[in-house]
Amino acid sequence: MEQDTGKKEHLAGHELDAEIEAAVEELRQKADPDLVEEAEEEVRRQLRREIRARLSRTVEAREAERKAASKPKEEEDEKFVRFSLVVRLQHICLMTSCVALIITGLPMKFPDTAVARIFFSLMGGVGASGAVHRIGAALLISVALFHVGYILFFREGRKEFRELLPKPRDVGDVIRNVRYFLGMARHGARFGRFSYVEKFDYWAVYWGTVVMITSGLMLWGQDIAMAILPKFCLDMAREAHSDEALLATLAIIVWHFYNVHWNPDNFPMNRTWLTGKISKKNMMHHHPIEYEKLMAECEAAGHNGRRKKQSGQQEVDKA
Numbered sequence: 348m349e350q351d352t353g354k355k356e357h358l359a360g361h362e363l364d365a366e367i368e369a370a371v372e373e374l375r376q377k378a379d380p381d382l383v384e385e386a387e388e389e390v391r392r393q394l395r396r397e398i399r400a401r402l403s404r405t406v407e408a409r410e411a412e413r414k415a416a417s418k419p420k421e422e423e424d425e426k427f428v429r430f431s432l433v434v435r436l437q438h439i440c441l442m443t444s445c446v447a448l449i450i451t452g453l454p455m456k457f458p459d460t461a462v463a464r465i466f467f468s469l470m471g472g473v474g475a476s477g478a479v480h481r482i483g484a485a486l487l488i489s490v491a492l493f494h495v496g497y498i499l500f501f502r503e504g505r506k507e508f509r510e511l512l513p514k515p516r517d518v519g520d521v522i523r524n525v526r527y528f529l530g531m532a533r534h535g536a537r538f539g540r541f542s543y544v545e546k547f548d549y550w551a552v553y554w555g556t557v558v559m560i561t562s563g564l565m566l567w568g569q570d571i572a573m574a575i576l577p578k579f580c581l582d583m584a585r586e587a588h589s590d591e592a593l594l595a596t597l598a599i600i601v602w603h604f605y606n607v608h609w610n611p612d613n614f615p616m617n618r619t620w621l622t623g624k625i626s627k628k629n630m631m632h633h634h635p636i637e638y639e640k641l642m643a644e645c646e647a648a649g650h651n652g653r654r655k656k657q658s659g660q661q662e663v664d665k666a
Contacts, residue, residue: 367387425627427626427630428623428624429619429624435621438620441487443483448484448559451470453593454476456589456593487559510541520542520543538636539634539636540637544606548606551598562587566581612633
């Protein structure tokens with residue numbers, strides 16, 4: 348292969364020399380031969396410089412491509428900070444509480460099944476399972492209260508909450524995506540910091556948490572609840588707690604896990620909930636409006652920085 352390439356380059360060089368010689372012979376018949384020889388030498392010098400420069404650029408480009416190909420994908424892909432440590436810790440606490448509540452709650456909803464009997468025997472009885480369930484409930488209540496404080500008293504929390512509020516644009520995004528999925532549009536919706544899917548995730552947790560905590564506290568303190576409320580309220584709380592728990596379990600497994608972790612873009616897991624960072628590729632694909640906004644802010648900040656530097660230099664020069 349290398350010999351073939353060398354032969355081709357050699358032949359190409361001979362063809363170039365032949366073309367130059369032909370042009371020189373033609374010009375000698377029309378112009379001063381001395382001037383033609385000087386022009387020939389100048390053209391050859393220019394061609395040599397151009398060939399060296401092009402070869403150098405080509406070699407440098409090939410070396411850069413080879414180095415880029417040898418680097419791990421994580422190192423060459425730019426990262427953007429998506430979630431702060433406070434947000435990630437809230438998510439981890441919420442996830443831990445939900446896992447504990449689901450694992451200990453479903454056997455109590457279906458106590459007559461073989462799986463539930465095996466689970467209770469491994470846990471040491473219904474009482475032990477109930478204790479773990481209450482610990483998970485306490486963690487859920489704690490993270491819910493902290494999140495309310497995070498929204499009220501943290502600037503970041505208020506900003507994130509405003510981004511998560513439903514907007515008229517979300518309705519348009521749903522329509523655009525449905526049309527795109529049906530083949531009626533060339534492009535789907537473009538999202539900012541949060542898409543309507545992520546907003547639905549957030550508000551579903553909000554609603555579910557309110558229902559689960561309210562009904563769970565009534566069942567936890569049945570004597571107090573019965574002293575204040577009629578019995579049908581406790582019956583309603585028991586049904587709401589049980590059905591909402593099953594709905595939340597299915598929503599987490601079917602809706603949340605697929606959209607965040609199991610879809611082809613992130614399979615087998617999206618690590619943003621651990622690292623708080625998102626790749627440039629995913630940022631441009633899933634949140635193009637936010638990416639463009641960040642790039643515009645960076646460009647504006649750089650422009651302002653250059654203007655300040657120039658202004659400072661001018662003041663120094665005047666002094």
